Amino acid sequence: MSVSEHAPRYQVGDRKPFRLLDLMLAWESVLVVLLIMVVVVNAWISPYFLDVFNLSDATVNFSEKAIVALAMALLILVGDIDLSVAAIIALASLAMGLASVAGVSTPGLVLIGLGVGAVAGAFNGLLVTGIGLPSIVVTIGTMSLYRGIAQVVLGDQAITRYPAGLQALGQGTLFEMPPLPWSFAIFLGLALVIGLVLHRTTIGRRLYAIGNNAIAARYSGIRVERIRFWLFVLSGLAGGLAAVLLTGRIGSTRPNIALGWELEIITMVVLGGVSISGGSGSIPGVVLAVFVLGFTTFGMSLVNVPGIVINVLLGVLLIAAIAAPLIVRRLVKGNR
Structure with missing residues (x-):
């Protein structure tokens, strides 16, 4: 029993009767409570936390990171994982930097970043689904x-020659008041689209089916390997988009x-x-978890907590999130 199984399965056509207890026990409800606690505690320890410009920052x-997490969620949902996403960002940023030095304009740099990310993701997918490697x-x-590759090409150097248009994309805002950064607006838009596809279409049903039992899904006519391949491409594409926004920022x-x-x-x-x-x-x-971790x-x-302490917290949260379902399952079995 996984943590998310406290909630409905979020599959297409699922119309279970509403129960208040189910809502209270849903993992999303727990995350909402955590988010409220994070906001309250941060507002208490720092008077600058709720400033609209600080929240925008x-x-x-x-x-x-959140953009890549959306694609990663789909990969993990079907039983795969992509540990190369951060390295894909570095590779795509490198390609953009070399192109920028050669005089490529902002639209070209965006296409290069997205293209390199997609190709890197496709290479991962080919090795996993084509050859059958874990x-x-x-x-x-x-x-x-x-x-x-990025380390060999750059060494200890940096590429800083980028057009103003790319920096405006990474640093600019969609609205001035309240300030809505382009990167955050893109994340919200992608979250809406991916959420609708996953929870309201047959594509989402197929992803859940693959994650629950890939062999049964294959026998039911679902093209499992093709779907897994394109999810790796999507992960790489998300990494390329993150590279565009991060490099511009x-x-x-x-x-x-x-x-x-x-x-x-x-x-x-x-x-x-x-x-x-x-x-x-x-x-x-996933969206709620993004806000919980981001605001934390x-x-x-x-309040000037060292970065190494923040990394320790992230490690503890990751272990806790993975271990929690196992602990709950053992407690449930022990009470039967």
């Missing part, structure tokens, strides 16, 4: 490969760009209730 700090092994290898490409992001991204997904073994989870849960880390940074 907070969303900028986690929006690129996704965790493949993406550990490509994580080193993609990051290594910081205005530079370095070999350590997005270093360690894979831990935070996976934590967002698992804390959001997506079972690490696949088959259950929801996009609303932002609040700690406002």
